[in-house]
Amino acid sequence: xxxxxxxxxxxxxxxxxxxxxxxxxxxxxxxxxxxxxxxxxxxxxxxxxxxxxxxxxxxxxxxxxxxxxxxxxxxxxxxxxxxxxxxxxxxxxxxxxxxxxxxxxxxxxxxxxxxxxxxxxxxxxxxxxxxxxxxxxxxxxxxxxxxxxxxxxxxxxxxxxxxxxxxxxxxxxxxxxxxxxxxxxxxxxxxxxxxxxxxxxxxxxxxxxxxxxxxxxxxxxxxxxxxxxxxxxxxxxxxxxxxxxxxxxxxxxxxxxxxxxxxxxxxxxxxxxxxxxxxxxxxxxxxxxxxxxxxxxxxxxxxxxxxxxxxxxxxxxxxxxxxxxxxxxxxxxxxxxxxxxxxxxxxxxxxxxxxxxxxxxxxxxxxxxxxxxxxxxxxxxxxxxxxxxxxxxxxxxxxxxxxxxxxxxxxxxxxxxxxxxxxxxxxxxxxxxxxxxxxx
Amino acid sequence: xxxxxxxxxxxxxxxxxxxxxxxxxxxxxxxxxxxxxxxxxxxxxxxxxxxxxxxxxxxxxxxxxxxxxxxxxxxxxxxxxxxxxxxxxxxxxxxxxxxxxxxxxxxxxxxx
Numbered sequence: 001x002x003x004x005x006x007x008x009x010x011x012x013x014x015x016x017x018x019x020x021x022x023x024x025x026x027x028x029x030x031x032x033x034x035x036x037x038x039x040x041x042x043x044x045x046x047x048x049x050x051x052x053x054x055x056x057x058x059x060x061x062x063x064x065x066x067x068x069x070x071x072x073x074x075x076x077x078x079x080x081x082x083x084x085x086x087x088x089x090x091x092x093x094x095x096x097x098x099x100x101x102x103x104x105x106x107x108x109x110x111x112x113x114x115x116x117x118x119x120x121x122x123x124x125x126x127x128x129x130x131x132x133x134x135x136x137x138x139x140x141x142x143x144x145x146x147x148x149x150x151x152x153x154x155x156x157x158x159x160x161x162x163x164x165x166x167x168x169x170x171x172x173x174x175x176x177x178x179x180x181x182x183x184x185x186x187x188x189x190x191x192x193x194x195x196x197x198x199x200x201x202x203x204x205x206x207x208x209x210x211x212x213x214x215x216x217x218x219x220x221x222x223x224x225x226x227x228x229x230x231x232x233x234x235x236x237x238x239x240x241x242x243x244x245x246x247x248x249x250x251x252x253x254x255x256x257x258x259x260x261x262x263x264x265x266x267x268x269x270x271x272x273x274x275x276x277x278x279x280x281x282x283x284x285x286x287x288x289x290x291x292x293x294x295x296x297x298x299x300x301x302x303x304x305x306x307x308x309x310x311x312x313x314x315x316x317x318x319x320x321x322x323x324x325x326x327x328x329x330x331x332x333x334x335x336x337x338x339x340x341x342x343x344x345x346x347x348x349x350x351x352x353x354x355x356x357x358x359x360x361x362x363x364x365x366x367x368x369x370x371x372x373x374x375x376x377x378x379x380x381x382x383x384x385x386x387x388x389x390x391x392x393x394x395x396x397x398x399x400x401x402x403x404x405x406x407x408x409x410x411x412x413x414x415x416x417x418x419x420x421x422x423x424x425x426x427x428x429x430x431x432x433x434x435x436x437x438x439x440x
Numbered sequence: 441x442x443x444x445x446x447x448x449x450x451x452x453x454x455x456x457x458x459x460x461x462x463x464x465x466x467x468x469x470x471x472x473x474x475x476x477x478x479x480x481x482x483x484x485x486x487x488x489x490x491x492x493x494x495x496x497x498x499x500x501x502x503x504x505x506x507x508x509x510x511x512x513x514x515x516x517x518x519x520x521x522x523x524x525x526x527x528x529x530x531x532x533x534x535x536x537x538x539x540x541x542x543x544x545x546x547x548x549x550x551x552x
Contacts, residue, residue, distance in 0.1 A: 175542075
């Protein structure tokens with residue numbers, strides 16, 4: 001079909017599709033070219049407006065993204081020059097804009113354009129910004145969520161969110177936070193910061209603490225999309241591990257809450273309700289993350305063995321957690337789960353991340369492998385250390401083990417303590433139900 | 441782009457890093473041409489804080505803010521961006537015992 005034959009309505013639909021799919025890509029390149037977030041945002045909007053006006057007349061360009069970048073750039077330069085006549089202009093921006101080479105020359109640098117979203121995510125997740133600001137900025141700039149949408153998802157007042165984003169952008173500009181993919185020397189640490197932000201977004205959507213559950217699920221889906229974006233451009237092991245971990249956790253979404261929104265534990269979940277496609281994709285990413293080592297290395301749940309054999313230094317925490325999730329995904333039931341494998345993976349993870357929460361998860365896995373009597377002293381030691389005293393899941397874990405050992409009074413005390421600490425409604429309902437079910 | 445790196449140290453740790461080590465570090469950084477200025481400071485009990493209010497100049501003994509850590513010295517670096525400034529500041533020895541606050545230098549604008 002010739003471009004001239006496109007009806008204006010079709011073109012409007014094409015532009016709308018392009019906007020949804022590529023507007024953040026266009027923005028990322030414009031930020032690099034213009035050196036300013038707000039100017040780039042405005043230029044990006046102008047570029048899409050120009051497309052709506054010009055494409056019905058001129059046809060849809062063969063490569064719309066470079067066209068949009070070019071249009072945005074011209075609009076920005078135009079605007080700056082026009083404004084320059086009226087007031088003094090910001091020296092930095094003017095210099096940057098004047099220094100932009102001719103549009104045509106840049107389109108050869110397809111690779112550079114392709115990497116712009118990655119530059120953008122590294123800037124948004126720069127460790128010199130506060131954790132809250134990193135999350136807000138990532139969702140605003142890379143995901144294209146509105147300030148109101150982010151505020152709703154995080155149950156924060158929109159004004160607070162807006163201020164957080166404005167302040168972060170001002171710091172990026174004043175402190176010259178660079179717009180680049182970090183060099184090999186700092187990549188590991190900086191990537192960890194990016195992955196932490198993505199996982200935070202995912203968990204915000206996964207633990208349905210409050211608010212509309214729909215908005216929450218969208219956050220998890222967005223985190224997975226961000227995970228894919230990073231893996232596409234930077235196929236590092238930990239990035240693959242995080243993507244796998246998110247997919248494997250997300251696969252259980254439908255099964256992890258009952259008809260009334262109450263929590264269903266992993267043990268009690270109807271595994272036929274797990275999302276098979278997400279599991280398969282997650283497992284494939286775990287395998288890729290673990291790949292490279294010896295030919296004929298085990299696949300599927302066996303991959304866990306590979307991760308465990310390997311030194312802790314070679315696999316990061318996300319790959320290990322994904323490997324653990326993969327063992328669960330491959331098991332027909334809680335009883336048929338290879339708990340020895342899971343304990344082995346936790347042994348490695350606890351060396352890498354010696355936090356009380358990881359140690360608690362390991363203790364729970366030991367209780368599944370060797371029986372509740374073996375797990376109880378581990379959990380009680382951790383609780384005695386004090387750091388987990390206010391963590392409801394630690395008390396819930398002790399309660400569960402005591403219940404299985406028939407120590408009902410101890411179980412009751414711990415369930416009550418957990419209930420007093422838990423803040424998420426589905427968890428509270430679950431704990432209350434467990435308390436009711438205990439023989440008095 | 442200039443970055444002022446303020447070196448903060450706990451009172452008790454003011455002399456934790458020997459002067460000789462600080463001298464060696466600063467000579468290394470100066471040799472690379474990145475240091476605009478750098479000095480160590482006398483302890484805060486030698487500080488005087490100045491305020492001009494309603495045309496009246498007042499002086500107070502001590503630093504502007506009482507904190508556990510005090511300003512012990514500074515570096516003024518010339519760096520391309522924050523990452524570069526961070527890499528340079530990470531070589532200031534008290535980074536191990538105290539903390540370094542990195543502040544981008546603002547060019548004063550005569551039109552404002």
